[in-house]
Amino acid sequence: MAYSFDPVYERFRKQAPPSFEGKAEPMEVEDWLKLVEAxxxxxxxxDHQRVLCAAHLLKMDARIWWDVVKQTRDLNTMTWADFFQVGKTYYSAAILATRVDEFMTLVQGNLFITNYTQKFDRFARFAPKIVLTEAMRVQRYMRGLKHMIARDVKMTNAEVVSYAEVLDKALEAE
Structure with missing residues (x-):
């Protein structure tokens, strides 16, 4: 464990990293992991420094979970990729399945394009096999757009190739 006199930990602490208390919401886990990784x-x-510093940020339920992980893993050989994968298993498969279902049924509805896109991108993280390619991402995104906007996007460019292009066209159509 990192101690207060450890210069690496002190430098890390000065970056004001957020702690993680152990809410089992996948987006919170993913957001925390990505922020700390940045x-x-x-x-x-x-890798070793990353694992030690990240472990120090775990509080409450997450600390209890980490204490169990420490009993089954060798922390001296654990890489950041290992920690990242173990962290992803923190939330249950049922919660993850719910996020995938939400992604599959996501539609723009009354949302503005920017809000729909934010939700789409956040949920897509939990369904990488569904948006494995750029074409699959575009197809799924288009399926959730309001009919009129999707029609306008298709009309402006019959061969929209990238997700970024679709987003630009959808913003224009809105």
């Missing part, structure tokens, strides 16, 4: 990348920490 700090690690900025600081150019090695």
């Amino acid at each position: 700090i690690f990348d900025h600081m150019e920490l090695n």
Whole structure:
């Protein structure tokens, strides 16, 4: 465990990383992991330093979970990729399945394009096999758009190739 006199941990702490208390909401877990990983990348920490620093941020239920993980894993050989994967298993398969279902049924409805896109992107993280390619991502995104906007996007460019192009066309159509 990192101690207060550890210069790496002190540098890390100065970045004001958020703690993680252990809510089993996949988006919160993913957001926390990504935010902490960005700090690690900025600081150019090695795997061992990343694991130690991340473990220090775990509080309450997450700390209890980590104590169990420590009993079954060798922390001296654990990589950040291992920690990241273990972190993803923190939330249950049922919660993950719910997020995938929400992604599959997501439609624009009364949302503005920007709000729909934010939700789409957030939920897509939990269904990578459904949007495995750019074409699959575009197809799924288009399926959720309001009919009139989807029609306008198709009319402006019969061969929309990228997700970014679809988003631009949808914003124009709105």
